[in-house]
Amino acid sequence: MKLNRIHHIAIICSDYEVSKHFYTEVLGLDIVQEVYRTERDSYKLDLFVGGLYQIELFSFPDPPERVSRPEAAGLRHLAFEVDDIEVAVLELNRHMVIAEPIRVDEHTGKRFAFFADPDGLPVEFYEK
Incomplete structure (x- = not known):
C-alpha cells in the first residue's frame, strides 16, 4: 500500500x-x-x-458532543503551519480568538500556539 x-x-x-x-x-x-x-x-x-x-x-x-480534552483517545488536534507565529496569533486576536501563550517545541525548537475553534476543537499554529 x-x-x-x-x-x-x-x-x-x-x-x-x-x-x-x-x-x-x-x-x-x-x-x-x-x-x-x-x-x-x-x-x-x-x-x-x-x-x-x-x-x-x-x-x-x-450532533452529540465529543469528549476531546485534555487527553481523550482519538484525534488530538488540527495543526496549521504558519510562517510567523506572532503574526498569526495577532491575527487571531484581531478576530477575538485568544490563543494560549506561544511555546517552543523542545525537540525541534519551533514555536507553536494552541487555540480553539467555535466547538472547542483544539487547533494549533506551528511555525515553519
Whole structure:
C-alpha cells in the first residue's frame, strides 16, 4: 500500500454559520464548494488549505458532543503551519480568538500556539 498524502479532514460543527465564519473569515481558508444535502438536513463545506489539502465542514441537526480534552483517545488536534507565529496569533486576536501563550517545541525548537475553534476543537499554529 502507498499513501500519497492526507486527502481531507472532516469536522462536524454544532453551529454551521459560526464555524463557516471561523474557518473562512478568521483562518482565511478558501471555499471550494458548499452543498446543502436535503436528505441529511446537512451542509457540507469544502475548504482548501494552502491549495493542497482540504477540510470538509459538516453540519448535522443536534450532533452529540465529543469528549476531546485534555487527553481523550482519538484525534488530538488540527495543526496549521504558519510562517510567523506572532503574526498569526495577532491575527487571531484581531478576530477575538485568544490563543494560549506561544511555546517552543523542545525537540525541534519551533514555536507553536494552541487555540480553539467555535466547538472547542483544539487547533494549533506551528511555525515553519
